[in-house]
Amino acid sequence: MSMESPSLQARTPLYLAQPRIPSCVFEGLFVRGLEPNAPLAKALATEGYAPRCPDVDYPVQVWKRCVSQARYLAYGELSDSEAYRILGRKLTEGFANTLLGRVAAVGLPMIGPARVVERLPRYMAMMGRPEVQVQSLSMGERVRRVSILDIYNPPEFIAGALEVALEYARAQPIIHVDDRSPDGFRLLVRW
Amino acid sequence: MAFPPRLAHLATRPVVVAKLVPTYSRAHQLDEEEAVQRLSHALQGRLLPSLLDEAWTAMQGKSKRLDDEGLLEKVATTLRDRPQRPGRVVEVTAGWSAFLVLADLEAGTASEAARRVMESPEGRQRAQAGLAEVGRFLATELTRGR
Numbered sequence: 001m002s003m004e005s006p007s008l009q010a011r012t013p014l015y016l017a018q019p020r021i022p023s024c025v026f027e028g029l030f031v032r033g034l035e036p037n038a039p040l041a042k043a044l045a046t047e048g049y050a051p052r053c054p055d056v057d058y059p060v061q062v063w064k065r066c067v068s069q070a071r072y073l074a075y076g077e078l079s080d081s082e083a084y085r086i087l088g089r090k091l092t093e094g095f096a097n098t099l100l101g102r103v104a105a106v107g108l109p110m111i112g113p114a115r116v117v118e119r120l121p122r123y124m125a126m127m128g129r130p131e132v133q134v135q136s137l138s139m140g141e142r143v144r145r146v147s148i149l150d151i152y153n154p155p156e157f158i159a160g161a162l163e164v165a166l167e168y169a170r171a172q173p174i175i176h177v178d179d180r181s182p183d184g185f186r187l188l189v190r191w
Numbered sequence: 192m193a194f195p196p197r198l199a200h201l202a203t204r205p206v207v208v209a210k211l212v213p214t215y216s217r218a219h220q221l222d223e224e225e226a227v228q229r230l231s232h233a234l235q236g237r238l239l240p241s242l243l244d245e246a247w248t249a250m251q252g253k254s255k256r257l258d259d260e261g262l263l264e265k266v267a268t269t270l271r272d273r274p275q276r277p278g279r280v281v282e283v284t285a286g287w288s289a290f291l292v293l294a295d296l297e298a299g300t301a302s303e304a305a306r307r308v309m310e311s312p313e314g315r316q317r318a319q320a321g322l323a324e325v326g327r328f329l330a331t332e333l334t335r336g337r
Contacts, residue, residue, distance in 0.1 A: 022302030052220075057302045099218060099288040099295070100305050103317050106285035122311075128304045 019152070021063040021128040023054035024098045029087070030066065033094025040073040057128060060152050067157065081156045081177075088160025096168065100126065105168055113171035113191045116162075117144050123165065124150075133184075144189045145178065155185035166191055194240075194247035195259060201266050202243060202333055203274075204234050210278030210332040211325070218283045218291055233294035245326020250334060262334070269336030278332045289314075289321030 030044055031051050047065045075083035095101040117136055124132040133149040155177040166173040171191035179186040208230045216226030250262050295301035308314045
């Protein structure tokens, strides 16, 4: 099944420039969110991420490989969808404890879940992904269908990350991956 | 610039760095030498006068009994014996976080994504609140003496 929104399909994603992921996002997931076991710490170093002397940012491919290493080395016994959802949750939990994350997270309880979903493009930009196109369609007071054009992160990873952001906004979310395509995915978000 | 010029002569960049560096180095998990270097670099430009401005406002608000001359004397007394005595380590709140991100931007060690966040209307609001909070901390550090 392909994505329903014709306007979303018609747009050309801005993938020409390779996104760069800020080191605080790496810090959020791999230092503050997860406590890497020795094999994972070694694998992250091999992929180019050194937590003790990080670069300002990293190519998205480094991010992708590091997340993939974490999937197998931290949650190897789980299915892809379970593992990536947990990793997504760890990302938001950890990022909210970084300096930049604290600046953003302090407002979440005040703005509420609907505005968290509205601000998803802003949060993606904060994570180094300003090019990601997000469309949110209201299906009711507490239901949104959210289409995200992201080819680098698994849908469950973003679902897990959004779940925690909504929890910080004092909601109890249920997020299903509704659809996936080569260009992105669609989430059904309820709270 | 609202603060008197003498405040800048007393609370020089090395003095302000000494007060902030323990919290800065802990927040970044850096050794002190590197933290001093980065923070000194961050305070080379407009951040230091903005911080002194906030510190001066906080001092004036706190010590209603003292006039400006009296306040400056209190700062001079505090800094007389050991001007670069390290400041207290404080818990990094959202306000401190915003200030430390500003410092990283000034030092050139923060990402473009951080710049985008801090340049948004909400980011500016948080930055201002952060400056005020760290200004209050600095005011306390500069007036702790007899």
